Amino acid sequence: MQDNYLHQGLRNKLVEILKNKGIKDPKVLSAIATIPRHLLLESAFVSHAYQDKAFPIAANQTISQPYTVAFQTELLQINPGDKVLEIGTGSGYQAAILHRLGAKVYTIERIKTLYLQAKQNLDKIGIRLKYMSYGDGYQGLPMYAPFDKIIVTAAAPYVPQALIEQLKPGGRLVIPVGKDQQEMKLMLKSEQGDLEESTHGFFRFVPLLKDKT
Numbered sequence: 571m572q573d574n575y576l577h578q579g580l581r582n583k584l585v586e587i588l589k590n591k592g593i594k595d596p597k598v599l600s601a602i603a604t605i606p607r608h609l610l611l612e613s614a615f616v617s618h619a620y621q622d623k624a625f626p627i628a629a630n631q632t633i634s635q636p637y638t639v640a641f642q643t644e645l646l647q648i649n650p651g652d653k654v655l656e657i658g659t660g661s662g663y664q665a666a667i668l669h670r671l672g673a674k675v676y677t678i679e680r681i682k683t684l685y686l687q688a689k690q691n692l693d694k695i696g697i698r699l700k701y702m703s704y705g706d707g708y709q710g711l712p713m714y715a716p717f718d719k720i721i722v723t724a725a726a727p728y729v730p731q732a733l734i735e736q737l738k739p740g741g742r743l744v745i746p747v748g749k750d751q752q753e754m755k756l757m758l759k760s761e762q763g764d765l766e767e768s769t770h771g772f773f774r775f776v777p778l779l780k781d782k783t
């Protein structure tokens with residue numbers, strides 16, 4: 571399957587929907603306008619790819635809703651060259667958006683089939699991340715730390731200490747915290763290492779899981 575003008579048209583409509591829902595950052599919107607989300611889903615679901623909906627991928631997981639991806643990405647305020655850690659690779663869509671914004675992306679996925687599939691997905695659309703890891707996001711990636719930005723794309727019961735430690739002074743961590751629904755938290759680490767937390771509304775994510783399957 572390819573990416574053609576019909577898909578481009580659907581993406582342009584999706585961008586309009588996201589603007590109407592309050593996404594403002596033109597760079598984030600243009601990343602959404604260029605990443606072929608339909609190529610990251612099962613081929614049977616093309617017609618769903620550009621609705622603003624979460625969608626099932628393998629292993630009972632979901633590709634996040636485009637609005638949620640745009641919202642979290644906006645909170646991160648990506649600058650080209652930022653070293654970014656993502657927890658929960660899933661389909662690879664969020665990682666592709668970060669890459670398109672010029673970030674050096676490191677990502678962790680704990681389900682092997684998804685880790686392998688995300689590799690294939692990103693190959694297919696010509697995106698090469700800095701590093702893809704099959705492992706446990708609670709631990710972060712100490713070997714590659716510190717990071718300018720960290721994004722968690724699954725529901726965390728609490729903010730893992732390892733992620734706070736692996737954030738650079740001046741860095742930003744975006745993480746949905748909670749059980750049935752999650753409050754989006756933005757944590758800023760000051761140059762002195764203090765944390766400042768703000769909250770940004772409620773969302774629903776699949777849970778951040780503890781052990782490898």
Ligand code: SAH
Nearest residue numbers: 633658660661663664679680707723778779
């Ligand atoms: N960012 C993804 C959405 C992922 S859904 C996308 O753009 O498609 C959440 C993902 O987090 C799932 O793939 C799930 O397997 C993964 N996950 C759950 N617990 C994890 C953990 N402890 N470490 C890393 N990944 C985890």
